[in-house]
Each structure stands twice: as structure tokens, then as C-alpha cells.
Amino acid sequence: MNAPETHPPTPPRRRNPWWRNWFSLAGLVIALGSLFSFLLLFILDSFAHFNNPYIGVLTYLVAPGFLILGLALAVAGALWRRYRLRTVGAVPPLSIDLARPRDRRILGYFIAGSALFLLLSAVGSYKTYQFTESVSFCGQTCHAVMQPEYTAYENGPHARVACADCHIGPGASWFVRSKLSGTYQVYATLFDKYPRPIPTPVANLRPAQATCEQCHWPEAFIGNLDRTFYYFLSDRTNTPYTIRMVLKVGGGNPSGGPVSGIHWHMSIENKIEYIATDKQRQVIPWVRLINRDTGRVTVFRTPDFTNDISHYTIRTMDCIDCHNRPAHKFISPNSAVNLALELNQIDRSLPFVKSNAVYVLTRPYKTTVEATEGIATVLSNAYPASDGLRKTIFAVQTIYEHNFFPEMKTKWNVHPDNIGHMISAGCTRCHDGNHKSVKTGRTIRAKDCNSCHIILAQGRGAELKQFNAAGEVFKHPGGELDPSMACTDCHDGTF
Ligand code: HEC
Ligand code: HEC
Ligand code: HEC
Ligand code: HEC
Ligand code: HEC
Ligand code: HEC
Incomplete structure (x- = not known):
């Protein structure tokens, strides 16, 4: 007699499911809640037409964080409960038998659940990665x-x-x-x-080779650049003064032109190393030039620097030693006001407006709001009932908002720009006539104003129509210059 085919007996349903404890329950609630928030935020972020950074933080950092926390809590609760039950001997030995329909069903749920979880975490972590890079x-x-x-x-x-x-x-x-x-x-x-x-x-x-040079390669030939600088003096009529100059940037690739000029520092055959004695790399008493082709080494030092160089870190010069503010330039009040005057955003007909605008910008303010009010008050008192007052106040406030950050104590002189030499040392950290070769006595060239740029035209009105391709001698708008003084001895960005 054939007994009917039977499935192995299903063990009696346990009365103590693993999740029946407060830890696991709380964990499951947190996990489910954050899963729903994640899905909702994800949909919102994918379809929304606005770009709100906080949605990104919630979707890709906070929600997954809580999901993982919830799941971890649930598992911890289950383990704890199992441990407690085992100590009273209430846990039946674990047995899985795929011949049992219930076990097969559970396995099915498990596989589907894991696949869904893996998919979500793949999408989620890719999005999280993208987001933290954004x-x-x-x-x-x-x-x-x-x-x-x-x-x-x-x-x-x-x-x-x-x-x-x-x-x-x-x-x-x-x-x-x-x-x-x-x-x-x-x-x-x-x-x-x-x-x-x-x-x-x-x-x-990261060294510039791996960042800047991905887009601007060092040998690229740039050639001469034509730059115009607009100035207004601090007198009653805000007298304009313009300098048009050619900057000899040059390049390091002979297929585009002669290897020369300012970017000569970056040509492959040269390696320049230096020691800075301050954190901001503004004081450079020691420079070493290595010609990679001939192997010739020249060391330049300032006379007062006789220290043992082994106590210092030697840095190899790269793009960032000159272009240190390529993306975050905080403009000095003097330059910003000059530009706004040139663009007629500040009314040029107001007497002494150049010096008054720079004055209000450089008062000590604790917050941007305080500054905005201070600027409006001082300028309204200086120019009551004048036509250009409103646009002038607006322009000066905008300069403040773009370049002064009192809450972060950040402004132009906190992060000096190393391009140039007028209001911070810049090129004159090395090109100051004070860096002498130890062997030959030769200095890094400095006093020849035409070695880095030539002045094509300077002055105002008709003077600017006369070009001098050989380069004019600089006429200082502030009067006779003492050649032994550096521009930075007087200029600091406030005039
Ligand atoms: C992802 C590409 C990319 C990277 C990386 C990059 N730049 Fe640029 N850079 C540009 C583009 C695009 C411009 C604008 C070109 C233009 O206006 O002709 C530019 C412009 C410049 C200019 C001219 C600025 C001006 O005032 O007109 C300088 C100088 C410069 N970059 C230096 C740097 C330095 C230094 C670094 C590294 C810290 C760097 N760049 C990294 C793409 C890049
Ligand atoms: C010795 C200082 C110095 C070094 C080092 C240097 N530059 Fe320059 N570079 C300048 C000066 C000065 C200019 C002229 C433009 C200016 O005043 O902003 C310039 C111009 C440029 C320009 C063109 C800007 C424009 O307006 O078209 C680019 C791009 C540039 N540099 C990228 C680089 C990169 C990339 C490196 C590193 C491989 C580098 N520079 C290294 C000083 C330097
Ligand atoms: C073209 C390249 C470039 C880009 C793009 C860029 N930075 Fe910078 N950043 C620099 C360089 C170069 C420095 C100065 C490095 C130095 O002097 O050591 C700097 C400095 C900083 C500093 C230090 C404080 C300071 O003002 O020097 C912060 C913070 C900073 N960057 C944040 C950002 C943020 C946020 C973004 C995107 C919104 C960004 N940067 C985009 C090149 C870049
Ligand atoms: C870390 C030191 C250092 C800094 C900073 C520096 N230079 Fe130089 N520069 C040198 C040295 C060293 C030489 C080679 C001097 C020599 O052989 O007489 C040189 C040479 C030059 C040359 C001559 C290139 C040729 O064709 O022979 C120019 C132009 C130049 N620098 C421009 C600049 C400009 C512009 C800046 C600022 C943006 C600057 N340098 C910043 C160290 C520096
Ligand atoms: C080592 C190279 C070098 C030498 C030498 C040099 N300059 Fe400059 N100069 C520069 C660079 C670079 C800039 C900045 C250009 C820029 O901001 O794009 C500059 C800018 C200027 C400006 C405009 C300043 C501003 O920021 O508004 C004046 C004016 C000037 N130089 C005058 C002189 C005079 C006068 C001499 C001689 C005593 C001289 N330079 C020597 C490299 C040099
Ligand atoms: C002894 C102090 C002193 C030295 C050194 C000095 N200047 Fe001046 N400079 C002045 C004075 C004062 C003014 C007039 C400011 C005014 O009326 O707004 C002035 C005005 C200027 C202006 C017009 C500025 C503006 O925004 O109105 C420029 C450009 C300038 N100087 C460039 C230079 C350069 C480049 C050097 C270095 C080669 C230099 N100065 C060295 C004192 C000096």
C-alpha cells in the first residue's frame, strides 16, 4: 500500500519571532520610515526643477544614514533576544529545509528583498558619491x-x-x-x-600637475596678453588714470613661439625650488634654479638668510605659487571701486567719491548687515539729495557683499594674490633685487620694469591714443617714485 506523498512536517510557528522586542521594533520603524523618505526625496530630487543643496543632504546622507541605523538596531535587538532566549533554553535548533513550502517562500522573500536592497544601495551610493563631489x-x-x-x-x-x-x-x-x-x-x-x-x-x-594641468598644460604657448588697468585718484574730481600694458606671458612650447616670458618658470627644462619662512609663503629668502638639460644649479639667497636649509621644507614652484587665487579672488577695495567708477556704477561726478567709497568699505563691521546699513548711512550723509546717490550706494554695497565676509574674517588682505606686485609682494617675493647668487653674485632680475610687461600707453584722454611699442617709462600717478622703495611699502589695497 502506497502512503500518499507528504511534505516533511512544518515545525510549529514560533511564538517568539525574533523581532518581538523593543529594540528591533524601533529599528524597523526607523528603517521603514527612512526608506520611504529616501524614495520620496529621490523622486523629488529627480524631477524637481530647482537645485536645493539641502534636498541632496537629506536624500543621500541623512536618509541612508537612518536606514542603516534602523537595520543595525533591528539586528542588534534580534541577537540580544536570541541570546536571552538561549540562556533559558527556549530556542529550537535552526533548521532550513527547502522541501518545506514555508522555507521556500521565506527564501524567495529573502532573495527578492536582498536584490531590491542591493539595487537601492547601488543607486544610492552612486548618487551619494556624485552629490558629495558636487x-x-x-x-x-x-x-x-x-x-x-x-x-x-x-x-x-x-x-x-x-x-x-x-x-x-x-x-x-x-x-x-x-x-x-x-x-x-x-x-x-x-x-x-x-x-x-x-x-x-x-x-x-594636490600638486597642480594633477589639477590645473588637466585643462591648462604648462607648455601651452599663451603669448602676450593685453591688459588695461583703470584708476581714479583720491582727489576732489576723482581724476581718472589708465595704464594699458602688454604682459609677456610667453610659454614653454617652441612650436607656438619662443620659450620665454613669465611662463618660462614652467617650461620643462626649468625647475625652481624655494624656501618660505612663513606659513602663507610670502617671505622667500632662498631660491634654487635647476636647469634640467645642462644640470646647472644656481642658488639665490637674500643676504640676511644664512640659516641651515635642512631645517626647512623645500617646495617646488608650480602654477599655484603665482596663481594662488584662480577661483577665489577677493578684490581690494581700491581696485573694486576703480572698476565700479570706470563702469559708471558709482557716480563719478560726486566730489571725493573715490576716497569716500574706499573709506566706508574699510570700516570695521561685525556683520554684512551692519556694513550694508553703515555704507548707506555714511554715503547718504555725504551726498544728500544727489541724483547718483542710490546707484552709488547699491554699487558700494555690492562690492562689500562680493568681497568682504566679516563673519568669516575674510577679505582681500587675508588671502593676498601672488600675481603682480602692487599691493602684495607677489613676484617681488623673489624679483626684488635682493636675491643674490651665492657663486656669481648675479641677482634675480628685478629693477627692469620692461622684463615682465611693457606699458603701451598711460594717462588720460589723448595720452591713451599714443602707443609706444617699445614701452613707456612708468609715470607714477602718486608723484615721483623713490626707486629704493617697493610698491607695497605704500600701497596696501586701500588707495
Ligand atoms: C576643468 C578645467 C579647468 C581646471 C581644472 C582649471 N581651469 Fe583654469 N580655466 C578653465 C577655463 C574653462 C577657463 C576660462 C577660459 C577663458 O575664459 O578663456 C580658465 C581660466 C583660467 C585662467 C585665466 C583667468 C582669467 O582671469 O581670465 C587662469 C590664470 C587659470 N584658468 C588658471 C588655473 C589654475 C592655476 C588652475 C589650477 C588650480 C586651473 N586654472 C584649473 C578651466 C580649468
Ligand atoms: C611665475 C608666475 C607664474 C607661474 C608659475 C604660472 N603662471 Fe600662469 N600666468 C602668470 C601671469 C603673471 C599671467 C598673466 C595674466 C594675469 O596677470 O593674470 C599668467 C597667465 C596665465 C594664463 C592665461 C590667462 C588669460 O587671461 O588668458 C593661464 C591659463 C595660466 N597663466 C595658467 C598657468 C598654469 C596652468 C600654470 C602652471 C603650469 C601657470 N600658469 C604658472 C604667472 C604665472
Ligand atoms: C580653478 C581651481 C579651483 C576651483 C574650481 C575651486 N578652488 Fe578652492 N582653491 C583653489 C586654490 C588654488 C586655492 C588656494 C590654495 C592655496 O593657496 O594653497 C583654493 C582655496 C580654497 C579654500 C581655502 C580658503 C581660501 O580662500 O584660500 C577653500 C575653503 C576653497 N578653496 C573652497 C572651494 C569651493 C567650495 C569650491 C567650489 C565652489 C572651490 N574651492 C573651487 C582652487 C580652486
Ligand atoms: C620663487 C621665486 C620666484 C617667484 C615667486 C617668481 N619668480 Fe620669476 N624667476 C625666478 C627665477 C629664479 C628666475 C631666473 C632668474 C635668472 O636666471 O636671472 C626667474 C625669471 C623670470 C623671468 C625671466 C624669464 C626669461 O625669459 O629669462 C620672468 C619674465 C619672470 N621671472 C617673471 C615673474 C613674474 C611675473 C612673477 C610673478 C607673477 C615671478 N616671476 C615670480 C624666481 C621667481
Ligand atoms: C617680475 C616681473 C615684473 C617686474 C620686474 C615688474 N612688474 Fe609690474 N607687474 C607684473 C605683473 C605680473 C603684474 C600684474 C598683472 C595683472 O594683475 O594681471 C604687474 C602689474 C603692474 C602694474 C599694474 C598694477 C595693478 O595691479 O594695478 C603696474 C603699474 C606695474 N606693474 C608697474 C611696474 C613697474 C613701474 C615696474 C618696475 C619698477 C614693474 N612693474 C616691474 C610683473 C612685473
Ligand atoms: C611712497 C609711497 C608710494 C610708493 C612707494 C608707490 N606709490 Fe603708487 N601711489 C602713491 C600715492 C600717494 C598715490 C596717490 C593715491 C591717490 O591719489 O589715490 C599713488 C597712486 C598710484 C596709482 C594710482 C592708484 C589708484 O588706484 O588711484 C598707481 C597705479 C600706483 N600708484 C602704482 C604704483 C606702483 C606700481 C608702485 C611701485 C613701482 C608704486 N605705486 C609705489 C604712493 C606710492
């Missing part, structure tokens, strides 16, 4: 901290280049490094532990 995460989320850099970046020539292209660059190891220091930065922001201003040079900024 300009809105770097620049806008930590609003107060990054506001100065973000504002200057938006108004600069690299406004369409992602922060990560210069601050991280390609490759896995820098990615991991940046995420590690980034994690610390998120912590510092949340707990208000960040320094004000954010110090430069950025300690572990």
Missing part, C-alpha cells in the same frame, strides 16, 4: 563656512569648473584622502570648530 555640496551646504570662497568662485573665471576638479582631481587615493578630511570638515562645521578665516595655503592641496 559644487552645491562643497559650496552651498556649509553655507556660512564656504560663503566667501563660493561667492568669489561664482564671480570668477572658473565658475563652471567643479570644486572637486581643483581640490581633489582624478584617481582613487586622493578621492579617499579627500573623503577622510571631508568627514572631519563636516564634523567641524556641525560643531562649529572651524577656523575663521580658513587658512591658506591649503595644507594638502
